[in-house]
Amino acid sequence: MRVDAAKPWNQGALDKSRLDLYCSRQLRLRETMRRLDVPALLILDPIDIFYATGARNMLFFSMRTPARYLLLFAEGPAFLYEYFGCEHLAADLPTIDHIVPAEGLCHTSSGGDVQGASKRFTSQILAAVGSIDPTIRTLAIDRFPLSAIDALRASGFVLTHSDRVLQEARMIKTALEIPYMREAMRRVEAAVQQMEQSLEPGRTEAEAWADYHHKFMATEGQYVATRLFQTGSRTFPYFQECGDRIMENGDLVCLDTDALGYEGYAVDFSRSFVCGDATPTPPQRKLYSLAREQLETNAAALAPGIPYEELADLAWPIPEAYQESRYYCVGHGLGVSGEFPNIPHKVSGKPYPLSGTIEPGMVICLESYVGCREAGEGIKLENQYLIHENGVEQMSIYPFDQELGV
Structure with a gap:
């Protein structure tokens, strides 16, 4: 719900x-x-x-x-x-x-x-x-x-x-924490919007990423914990850090916010974009479609009271071509930093390593990365959710790229 x-x-x-x-x-x-x-x-x-x-x-x-x-x-x-x-x-x-x-x-x-x-x-x-x-x-x-x-x-x-x-x-947020986490989210989403508007061919990754930082710091952000901003061929494999690569028209662009924002609260969602005015290629749209499918399948399974192992069981079955480069976990907790739990994928033939359940008051980020050597590119998506007694609230509402797919 x-x-x-x-x-x-x-x-x-x-x-x-x-x-x-x-x-x-x-x-x-x-x-x-x-x-x-x-x-x-x-x-x-x-x-x-x-x-x-x-x-x-x-x-x-x-x-x-x-x-x-x-x-x-x-x-x-x-x-x-x-x-x-x-x-x-x-x-x-x-x-x-x-x-x-x-x-x-x-x-x-x-x-x-x-x-x-x-x-x-x-x-x-x-x-x-x-x-x-x-x-x-x-x-x-x-x-x-x-x-x-x-x-x-x-x-x-x-x-x-x-x-x-x-x-x-x-792990469990007090009632007073939630309004500050929502405000932190609002401010980081404004910073991402400023950065997205600056994604132009001819600029370096660092120049575009600096636009994100400018708005983030100007609205009382604390710091960004990683440099996870990649473009073009550097979107695969994942975890490559922002650098001096010059963006080209039609490049995929991946951002993970990884922000410690307003009042010290973490904001963690990911979006992928297309640089410039080029029409996305069929392989780019396929990667994006798969990443959206993974994120939405896992979000549909997320619920108060569900055991971690059951959530991993219900998670999107990652196709073999993308297994090697999958994100390391289904999702993780969030608060004043990345927090417990890290929810691992289910591995056939091995006992599940994490006991416990999703509880009201948790904030959980669900992760998706889909990329492969054949495509030479990847898509990173992620949303942040608040677990209520009677359902789940999606806290990150920044829009997905309409050119890549709805």
Whole structure:
């Protein structure tokens, strides 16, 4: 059953509810921690910190530099250890109770004293845990440097991985998340429209892709996670990155948005176009027709309560000629990044590797790529869906290319 989208919120309502959004996510995360018996999270990943608190600071820098981290208790406060000189950035967030200067935990950020920084970092965590609940000896952590992990273990902490608790929390969206995801979609679709209008022979891939970025960044987008924009012969095989190839009249053009957009929410849909005013060739139209068939067949099977394995069973049977280059999964979850689950294809004679079901509150992206060596080209399509209690809403409504097929 298909479900229509709710009326979008205006900017005033989005601005007014932003802090409530952050609190709702933290509440869900803490509920998940309690359910999984995780007393405390110690996390470094900036996207996880943002999900848990709404605190954002130098996202790309923080991805490669371990110099800010969060200690969150299932029953207790949140300690943000912030990059030195940036403590003011999160001062007004109701999701954070204490802000403390962080230790740099790599060779560069520690000033060459990784071991000393790791010991000071561990002392920070010991003091915070001791002040809240001295009986806590287990921490769920993410990708801290080995020296920091060694220091935590040497102090007596038992370390587990935080990935499961974070992914299970993020998998189901709170009611407040959905209006922000819809607004992120609206803004990214506007950026794709600006890019599509710039698809002219004689321009490079990078020049056209920059038009997408321009509108995306101008409407408070965060970043594009991949460079998946290809044209002509570079549309096969897939996963080739945007480059300096000059587009020609009649080229196929493939775009995967892969955007972390408004308020940090991911927008992930794909479209394929024809460059210029050339009439698509019969092979191009055949590829497009097959890709549409795959996407629509799989979308018809997507429903609340369907097991992942059953969805894979009902998925479009990919013809042998296109098996070698198929997309790696039927679909995947989405939220503040690509998220659980990655739903694998069914492989004859092998047990299905993923248990679980599609649940209300999930956002699922269904993938299609159809290309082959004989054609020397490929078509990439993808749509983003919100799972409701009584059906499925297609969130990505950007039009398909009418020249390639309806």
